[in-house]
Amino acid sequence: MKISTSAISYRANKMPYPQAKYFKDKLTSSKNVDIICHELTDKDAANSALAMDEYLKNQGINSRIILSQDLKALGLKINNSNIVQFEDFNPQKEKNTVLCVDFCASDRVPSKIYDYIKKADKLYGIDHHKGIDIVDGNYTYINSTINETLPLESVxxxxxxxxxxxxSAIIYRFLEALGEDISNSQAYAIFSGLMSDCNKKGLVRCDGENGVIELKKEFVEDKNTYEIYQKLREKLTVKQMKEIAKSVDLISNLTPEEKKFKDSLKDRIVLSPNKKIAYVEITPDDKEWEDLGSDNPITSTILNRFRMDVINNKFQDEKLKDVVLALVFYKAGENYRISAHAKDNSLLKFFDYAKTKTTNSIHQSLGGHSERGGGKIASLDKDTCHKWVLDIISCSDFYD
Ligand SMILES: [Mn+2]
Structure with a gap:
């Protein structure tokens, strides 16, 4: 990793002008640009792509957005004909410049897409995740807001x-550094992406029923994010802000089927023998899960809310009072996934413990943040998946 510690100090993480100019020059001298999002594309990735797509089109570039998600589940207002789903994408036929948004790890896309990225004519990326492994050596990686320095000319x-x-916020910083006039639709997209990721992290609470966005203390204290929030707000109408709150708070817009599924989860809870882990196992052949669209932003929001409710004992159930870890197992694409919420920032330590006891011949990954994360195994075989669930639950002694 090459990071120089000389030159400018910058706090509210503006993108240095030479970096923005470099992206501009490289991208606008390409004939075709494919903007690629991670698998199970979320609103942050899709909206980052939309804002960049609009920018590139304004520069006269042919750009496409390549993603993997139901557009309705993403709450996208437009049915952009330049959006291509992973499954419809034929990498053999193409050789374009690639811009990856909202991911930097190779396992965030299926191998077909990763092979395409590796073979791309030119590869660029903008992201905010840790664990970059998609390029060797030459990249900029910022991991602190305090006295962070970046060499002014380095790109x-x-x-x-x-x-x-x-x-989305970094896309804003890119346009800002270039002095671009951010359009209403770009502001709408960037604001949606920003709110969606911040809502997931609990930094804001989007209340779809009332159309309001409540900012938490940590959100306002994060100068970088708050500054972008304020600048975007100026560009949006009150009606648009309400619309965004509603579209981010997917839980307030559930269909009767989704609502039924959400309400049924509580009755499907199984406890580990020591009552420290509460989990729901949705088997890989679960018909209801498939009918709901499998893993998409709506179902993932339902599961997210459910796990938080368990951890915070919102169900006021005596049986759940000692629970420190809430897990859900479910099918996602070609993998069987686990998603988790833990108390006391214990999740990564639990995963480290579980990793040694749940390894088998199938590729397994477990990771995330200290309080929220997940993982997967590369199998949809019913017995294999069930064994994985039991192996993980058998690690509940970690909490004894
Ligand atoms: Mn993101």
């Missing part, structure tokens, strides 16, 4: 600011 093809709360 990289991959720009990762892990202090940013969303990739």
């Amino acid at each position: 990289s093809s991959y720009y990762v600011d892990t202090t940013a709360k969303s990739a």
Whole structure:
């Protein structure tokens, strides 16, 4: 990793002008640009892509957005004909410049897409995640807001600011550095992406029923994010802000089927023998899960809310009072996934413990943040998946 510690100090993480100019020059001298999002594309990734797509089109560039998600589940207002789903994408036929948004790890996309990224004519990226492994060597990686310094003239093809709360915010910093006039639709997209990631992290609470966004203390204290929030707000109408709150708070817009599924989860809870882990196992052949669209932003929001409710004992159930870890197992694409919420920032330590006891011949990954994370195994075989669930639950002795 090449990071110089001389030159300018910058706090509210503005993108240095030479970096923005570098992206501009490289991208606008390409004939075709494919903007690629991670698998199970979320609102942050999709909206980062939309804002960049609009920018590139304004510069006269042919750009496409390549993602993997139901557009309705993403709450996208437009059915952009330049959006291509992973499954419809034929990498053999193409050789374009690639811009990855909202991911920097190779396992965030299926191998077909990763092979395409590796073979791309030119590869660029903008992200805020840790664990970059998609490019070797030459990238910028920012991991602190305090007295962070970046060499003024240094530029990289991959720009990762892990202090940013969303990739959308970095797209804003890119346009800002170039002095671009941010359009209403770009502001709408960036604001949606920013709110969506911040809502997931509990930094804001989007209340769809009342159309309001409540900012938490940590959100306002994060100068970088708050500054972007304020600048975007100026560009949006009150009606648009309400609309965004509603579209981010997916839980307030559930269909009767989704509502039924959400309400049924409580009755499906199984406890580990020591009552420290509460989990729901949705088997890989679960028909209801499939009918709901499998893993998408709506179902993932339902599961997210459910796990938080368990951890915080919102169900006021005596049986759940000792629970420190809430897990859900479910099918996602070609993998069987686990998603988790833990108390006392214990999750990564639990995962480290579980990793040694749940390894088998199938590729397994477990990770995330100290309080929220997940993982997967590369199998949808019913017995294999069930065994994995039991193996993980058998690690509940970690909490004894
Ligand atoms: Mn993101």
